[in-house]
Amino acid sequence: MKPPLTTGTVVRDAGHRRPLAGLRFRSTFPSRLPRAGGSVQPSLRAEHYGTVRAIVLKGSGGPEVMSLSEVPDPEPGHGEVLIEVDAAGLNRADLLQRQGHYPPPPGASPLLGLECSGVIAALGDGVREWAVGDRVCALLSGGGYAERVVVPATQVLPVPDALDLGAAAGLPEVAATVWSNLVMTARLRADQLVLVHGGGSGIGTHAIQVAKALGARVAVTAGSADKLARCAELGADVLINYKEDDFVAVVRAQRSSAGGIGADVILDNMGAAYLGRNVDALAEHGRLVVIGMQGGVSAELNLGVLLRKWGTVHANNVRARPATGVGSKAEIVGEVRRQLWPLVADGTVAPVIAAELPIEEAAEAHRLLDSGEVFGKVVLRVREL
Numbered sequence: 001m002k003p004p005l006t007t008g009t010v011v012r013d014a015g016h017r018r019p020l021a022g023l024r025f026r027s028t029f030p031s032r033l034p035r036a037g038g039s040v041q042p043s044l045r046a047e048h049y050g051t052v053r054a055i056v057l058k059g060s061g062g063p064e065v066m067s068l069s070e071v072p073d074p075e076p077g078h079g080e081v082l083i084e085v086d087a088a089g090l091n092r093a094d095l096l097q098r099q100g101h102y103p104p105p106p107g108a109s110p111l112l113g114l115e116c117s118g119v120i121a122a123l124g125d126g127v128r129e130w131a132v133g134d135r136v137c138a139l140l141s142g143g144g145y146a147e148r149v150v151v152p153a154t155q156v157l158p159v160p161d162a163l164d165l166g167a168a169a170g171l172p173e174v175a176a177t178v179w180s181n182l183v184m185t186a187r188l189r190a191d192q193l194v195l196v197h198g199g200g201s202g203i204g205t206h207a208i209q210v211a212k213a214l215g216a217r218v219a220v221t222a223g224s225a226d227k228l229a230r231c232a233e234l235g236a237d238v239l240i241n242y243k244e245d246d247f248v249a250v251v252r253a254q255r256s257s258a259g260g261i262g263a264d265v266i267l268d269n270m271g272a273a274y275l276g277r278n279v280d281a282l283a284e285h286g287r288l289v290v291i292g293m294q295g296g297v298s299a300e301l302n303l304g305v306l307l308r309k310w311g312t313v314h315a316n317n318v319r320a321r322p323a324t325g326v327g328s329k330a331e332i333v334g335e336v337r338r339q340l341w342p343l344v345a346d347g348t349v350a351p352v353i354a355a356e357l358p359i360e361e362a363a364e365a366h367r368l369l370d371s372g373e374v375f376g377k378v379v380l381r382v383r384e385l
């Protein structure tokens with residue numbers, strides 16, 4: 001097993017690091033503010049609320065439809081906190097939303113951005129567990145590409161001291177998605193074999209580390225030798241170039257935890273294109289969890305194959321989950337904080353940051369993620385540190 005990364009280690013791709021010169025941030029918030037005591041401080045509201053800069057969509061289409069504009073400053077409601085955003089993580093879902101294929105769920109901010117990091121600037125009524133000035137990151141339903149965002153307090157996570165806020169912006173969405181699917185849904189355990197499709201993606205780079213920390217064996221697919229080599233550095237045991245190798249044959253050459261063949265768990269980003277082959281690659285009692293539909297939404301499945309293996313197919317989405325209750329974002333973030341966050345705090349699981357670009361270059365950041373050239377996450381710097 002790979003040695004744990006040192007505390008607060010951030011795996012970065014220096015080749016894509018962009019200078020932050022020219023990034024302007026107009027906020028006058030101090031970095032630390034006194035505790036607000038459970039409600040929004042009137043002085044803060046009067047002094048600072050007005051407008052904030054955010055990336056808005058002028059329509060649906062390519063990266064050029066994004067522009068940096070002024071939008072109304074959000075105010076935290078009951079049970080919410082206001083975050084002064086340092087950085088926002090990019091996700092493939094942002095590209096789909098920009099193209100008009102992934103509308104925000106009802107009630108969510110229309111702005112892009114499913115995760116952010118920053119400092120708590122104000123507390124809504126009823127919030128007791130956070131204080132103004134806390135360094136945090138948060139799972140959002142939208143609105144992260146902005147200088148300030150409001151979010152239910154139950155979707156906020158503390159940023160360990162050793163981790164910089166920019167890197168922390170790339171954690172909440174992958175942490176919630178990977179933990180809820182690999183652990184809460186698929187019940188991945190030590191010695192089981194998990195196949196992670198797209199090992200070099202934001203999701204994949206996190207899933208490899210989480211699975212290794214659980215003691216599982218990890219097979220990954222990726223589209224290049226370079227990405228596979230980097231997956232191996234993160235701990236992946238079985239490397240499959242999906243452009244050259246038949247992943248079903250490679251995975252079926254592996255032993256499952258029960259001594260059979262195939263993968264105990266598959267984390268899938270391709271949907272329809274891989275459905276039949278994923279089921280072929282499952283071991284007895286295997287669990288396929290579909291989280292992406294990059295290969296389409298509609299496919300035929302031979303249920304006989306699934307039935308003979310006592311297999312299960314799940315399809316899950318984090319963004320559309322309710323804020324509270326059974327199966328909610330609050331439940332997932334609570335489990336992430338309780339079980340995964342100690343591994344983040346001690347550096348066993350670290351953000352893998354491919355590139356950081358200033359918010360002014362959001363269009364370029366989208367092009368970069370879409371290019372497939374990045375390994376790990378792309379992050380937008382909203383505020384210069």
Ligand SMILES: NC(=O)c1ccc[n+]([C@@H]2O[C@H](COP(=O)([O-])OP(=O)(O)OC[C@H]3O[C@@H](n4cnc5c(N)ncnc54)[C@H](OP(=O)(O)O)[C@@H]3O)[C@@H](O)[C@H]2O)c1
Nearest residue numbers: 091092177198200201202203222223269291292316317318
């Ligand atoms: N359901 C949810 O709640 C949820 C939440 C977050 C993300 N997701 C999904 O998870 C997936 C990853 O998200 P992300 O933001 O981390 O995306 P990303 O960084 O943009 O990565 C996309 C990945 O797809 C891989 N890929 C492309 N064609 C492939 C193929 N034929 N076989 C295997 N892999 C292939 C790419 O691999 P190469 O670059 O090596 O070609 C790349 O690693 C996306 O499908 C996204 O929609 C779902």
